Amino acid sequence: MSIPGAGLGKGLAVTLKTLVTPSTTQQYPDVAPELPPRSRGVIALREENCTVCMLCSRECPDWCIYIDSHKEEVVVPGAARPRQRNVLDRFDIDFSLCMYCGICIEVCPFDALYWSPEFEYAEYDIRDLMHDKDRLGEWMATVPPPPPHDPLGEPSKEETAVAKRASAS
Amino acid sequence: MTLQDVLLAVVGLVAVAGGVAVVSTRQLVRAGLWLVVALGAVAVEFLLLGAEFAAWVQVLIYVGAVVVLLLFAVMLTRAPIGPSTDLDRPALPAVLVGAAAGLGLAALFVGVFGQFQVPSPAVGTAERIGDAVFGDWVLPFEVLSILLLAALVGAIVLSRPSAPQETPVAQGSSR
Amino acid sequence: MIRPVIPLVTAALLFGLGAYGVLRRRNAVLVLMSVELMLNAVNLILVTGDTMRERVTGQVFALFVIVIAAAEVGVGLALVLRLFRLRQDINTDQVALDDEPRAATPAGEPALAGASDGEQA
Amino acid sequence: MTWEVVLRVGLVAVAFLTLPLIVGQTEHKVMAHMQARLGPMYAGAFHGWAQLIADGVKFAQKEDVTPRAADGPVFRLAPAVALLPYLLVLLVIPLGPGDLVGQQLDVGLFFVLAVVGVGVVAVLMAAWASANKYSLLGGLRAAAQLLGYELPFVLSAASVAMAAGTLSLPGIVAAWQPWWLLWQLPATIVFFVSGLAEIRRPPFDMPIADSELVFGYMTEYTGLRFAFFLLAEYVGIVVISSLTAALFLGGWHGPWAESVGWLWMLLKTGAVAFVVIWLRVAWPRLREDQLQRLCWLVLVPLALAQLVLTAGVRVALS
Structure with missing residues (x-):
């Protein structure tokens, strides 16, 4: 059994309560926002880790990563013949297309891509949202250090491998 | 003046x-x-x-x-x-009657009251009107209220959609 | 001091305009407007008469007239809307007083068409 | 004598220009905080106090568009017609005891009711002249709403006039006694609700229901003319709040009324205006049939019953 008009009173009560509750709005340009750790702001590139395996570009759902490269012969002293090595010419991410899914970062086998929490890179021209590899490299400075391991968690694969090798020898 | x-x-x-x-x-x-x-x-x-x-x-x-x-x-x-085209009837009889009524009455008033002057009226007549309406004229006032009620009922009856019994039952299902 | 002849002449002219409008206009709503003009002219004369005789009887009558005008407009507009709903037109010249509303005729047509089809088949 | 009239009219004009802005700013801030926001914070440095001035500058800069199919003169005249009645009403609302009122008027209450009713003409003008079917629908809704709610509005005001035995607004306030709060409570509610409907504020804003009719009769307006309509809405809040305060909440009555009566009047007006804003935030819009049902089946009978009660008490007391 509900009293007719009780909902109206409830609406008034809720709004009045919200009125006297301090609001938690952050005045953004004046006050820096408190971002949660590991927020997804922009994607940074560590160029020397990239082997041009193209996994990121292929897995990208909206095809916003553009990669060009050429092969170079590297003469390794003592080796029978020169090795071939991929050299990155172009690594562009079009942030006007990117949907911040992070799949490229997940799939990168050599830890060349990282999330950076920086988000203030809006532009007046949409074409300026295409970040080349130098720009992506600059973001590396803003990438936070990886979180420490959970002291109660399982040890990492590398650690167990080292321990196993040591015990075997 | x-x-x-x-x-x-x-x-x-x-x-x-x-x-x-x-x-x-x-x-x-x-x-x-x-x-x-x-x-x-x-x-x-x-x-x-x-x-x-x-x-x-x-x-x-x-x-x-x-x-x-x-x-x-x-x-x-x-x-x-914008303008509509077929609003008016022929002008002649209307002009004759309107001019005769308007100008004739005006001429009559000018003739009778041309130089007549009265003192400026006092403002604040609500009380006197109230006394008059509910004193001398209370019966016409009540009759007027009945007239208003009748007009109200009449307007409602007129503007309601057609009564359902005007259409045969078989066709009435389309509503 | 005021000259009552001024409002009286105004009222006379308004009344003449109203009479002209009632006879001249075809549109029912415009006719109603002209009637309002005439009623207002009468009210003006009543009120002016009050001023001349320093009484309020005329104003009482003016109030009565205003109330009656409101009732009249209510019923009049109900009639006009009814007319418009029946005929899609409120031209007073085209109101034939003796025939059935046009909306009734299409109901008969399908029956006739059906009958002629039956004869051909 | 002459310059006293000029002074009074000048003061009313100042009130006309400042009070709606204060109400508008309060609405910005109160609505924001009720929705857990902050509202304007930038214009004028301190909590955005100059937001509405900035809005005015913005409106003045915008292009004044008259649609090609519109009926130009009528279209351009409508905002002024919407604004004027409220300005006239402010002239006769008593601010404090004695003759602290723009203009003493023997039938002030009647004047107010008559002039407020003129606003509907402006709505119809704007709606029809816009040559836009949504505008026209909004205007017809507004006309039906205003005609309907005029009745409880006038009837509830008549109740308090009957109780006070005068039609003069200062006279009604002077005759007011605290126990009228209880006795005239139904009339207070009816007057306030139908007043809300008269100025088309939520939850009675079907004429400009933006989810159905774009913006009703204001759809085609831009720039200053649109600002005039908005200003009319806020002056309307001031008028309805101050009328409710003066007629039913005792106006300038309160402790030390002789010296600070005007402050009591302003405070009561502000409180009612706050409720107007509060209702906008808390309640959803009524449906068109609910609106008419509320008017004819609830408010009108209530107002009539209140009239009978008032008459009975008056006769019993005399």
Whole structure:
């Protein structure tokens, strides 16, 4: 059994309560926002880790990563013949297309891509949202250090491998 | 000519000009708006003549309700923006009757009251009108209320959609 | 001091305009507007008469007239809207008083068409 | 004598220009905080106090568009017609005891009711002249709403006039007694609700229901003319709040009324205006049939019953 008009009173009560509750709005340009750790702001590139395996570009759902490269012969002293090595010419991410899914970062086998929490890179021209590899490299400075391991968690694969090798020898 | 005379004449001119526009404009809604001007000017005449209460009743009932109803009806009957073509009948008989009534009455009034002057009326007549309505005129007042009720009922009956029994039962299912 | 002849002449002219409008206009709503003009002219004369005789009887009558005008407009507009709903037109010249509303005729047509089809088949 | 009239009219004009802005700013801030926001914070440095001035500058800069199919003169005139009645009403609302009122008027209450009713003409003008079917629908809704709610509005005001035995607004306030709060409570509610409907504020804003009719009769307006309509809405809040305060909440009555009566009047007006804003935030819009049902089946009978009660008490007391 509900009293007719009780909902109206409830609406008034809720709004009045919200009125006297301090609001938690952050005045953004004046006050820096408190971002949660590991927020997804922009994607940074560590160029020397990239082997041009193209996994990121292929897995990208909206095809916003553009990669060009050429092969170079590297003469390794003592080796029978020169090795071939991929050299990155172009690594562009079009942030006007990117949907911040992070799949490229997940799939990168050599830890060349990282999330950076920086988000203030809006532009007046949409074409300026295409970040080349130098720009992506600059973001590396803003990438936070990886979180420490959970002291109660399982040890990492590398650690167990080292321990196993040591015990075997 | 006193100041009040001048004001009366100017407001009277506005009223007549509004009236001319009401009966001559070819745009339906504009006619209603000119009627607001004419009736408003008449209300101001009432004010100048000391009939304050009647003036505000005029504004409340005429401008606030009657004209709005008229405009409402004009819009509901799909008045176009811009002039309509077939609003008028032949002018001659209307001009004859209108001019005869208007100018004849005007000439009569000028002839009888031409130089007549009366003292400026005192304002604040609501109490006296109340006494008059509920004293001498209370019976007509009550009759009037019955008339209003009858008009209300009549308007409702007229504007309701057709009664269901007018259409045969078999076709009535389409609603 | 005021000259009552000024509002009286105004009222006379308004009345003339109203009479002209009632006879001249075809549109029912415009006719109603012209009637309002005439009623207002009468009210103006009543109120002016009050001022001349320093009484309020005329104003009482003016109030009565205003109330009756409101009732009249209510019923009049109900009639006009009813007319418009029946005929899609509120031209007073085209109101034939003796025939059935046009909306009734299409109901008969399908029956006739059906009958002629039956004869052909 | 003459310059006293000028002074009074000047003061009313100042009130006309400042009070709506204060109400508008309060609405910005109160609505924001009720929705857990902050509202304007930048214009004028301190909590965005100059937001509405900035809005005014913005409106003045915008292009004044009249649609090609519109009925130009009527279209351009409508905002002024919407604004004027409220300005006139402010002239006769008593601010404090004695003659602290723009203009003493023997039938002030009647004047107010008559002039407020004129606003509907402006709505119809704007709606029809816009040559836009949504505008016209909004205007017809507004006309039906205003005609309907005029009745409880006038009837509830008549109740308090009957109780006070005068039609003059200062006279009604002077005759007011604290126990009228209880006795005239139904009339207070009816007057306030139908007043809300008269100025088309939520939850009675079907004429400008933006989810159905774009913006009703204001759809085609831009720039200063649109600002005029908005200003009319906020002056309307001031008028309805101050009328409710003066007629039913005792106006300038309160402790030390002789010296600070005007402050009491302003405070009561502000409180009612706050409720107007509060209702906008808390309640959803009524449906068109609910609106008419509320008017004819609830408010009108209530107002009539209140009239009978008032008459009975008056006769019993005399």
